[in-house]
Amino acid sequence: MMNTINLELDARGLNCPLPILRAKKSMSQLDNGQTLKILATDPGSVKDFESFCKQTGNELLQSEENNGEFVFLIKKPD
C-alpha cells in the first residue's frame, strides 16, 4: 500500500543536527496520522532518524538508500 505524503522536506547537503532540527519543525506542522517525507544525503542520518523516531514516538515507516541519497518516511502517531 502506498503511503500518503503530507509534507516533504529536502535536507540534502545538510549534516546532523540540521536534518533532525528541520524534521522536528516539519513534524510539528503535521496533524496526527500524517506523514513526512525526508530526503537526505548524510550517511549518519539513517541512525539519526531511527533514534529520533524512537525518542519522539513517531513511526519510521521507511528508510531507504538510493545512489547515496536517503529517503525517510515518518508518520506522526494517530
Next chain:
Amino acid sequence: MNKRMKAPERRASILAVAKVLFADRGYHGVSVDEIAKRLGVSPAVLYQHFDSKEILYESVLNEIGCQRESYVDVVVTGPDDFPSVLARMTMVYADSVIADPDYLRMEMQAMLEGALMAQRFFESRWKSFSDFIEVSLNELAQAGKVNQINPRLASLMFQGMLREVLYAKCIYHSEHYRDLSAKTLLEQLIQQFLITINYQGHS
C-alpha cells in the same frame, strides 16, 4: 604483558598505546620500537597487525577522527532556537573531547603534518557543528536577527574559540582559567559569540 592476547585485543592495545605516544609527540617523534617497548612486545608483533608505522598512524587517526558525536538528543531534548541548540551542541562536543583530550592533540598534529587522514577530523568531528552554525547564521541574517556577517568565518571563529577553551582546560591546564569550570567558560564563550554577532532572536 600477556603474550596470549587474542588478535583483536592485541590490535586494540597497540592502537591505544600508539595513540598516547603519537598524541604526545606526533608521527615523527615516535618510533615503532618505542611503541613495541611500551607494550612489552617485539616490533615483529606490531608488524603482524600493522604493515608499517604509516598504517598504524593512519589507523589511530581513523579511529579517533571517525567518531561522530550524535546530536539527536540535542534536538529532541530542548527548545529549537539558535542559542539553545548551540549551547547544547557545544556541551555534547566538549564533553566528548574532555573525555578523550588526545583527540585534540591528534587533530592538531594530523593537520599540521598534512596527513591525508586529517580531512576525516573535519568531515566527521566538526563539519556538522560548523555547518549548523553557518546555515543558522545565514537564515538569521536574512531574518535580520544577527548582523550582516560572513557566516562561514563566524562559524570557524566559533570553532577556534571553542578549541581555545578546550586546550586551556584539557591540555595546558592554563592558570588563567584555573578557577573557572569548562562549563562556565563555554557558557561565557557562547554569550560572547551571541553579543558579537548581535543576536536579536528574543526581540
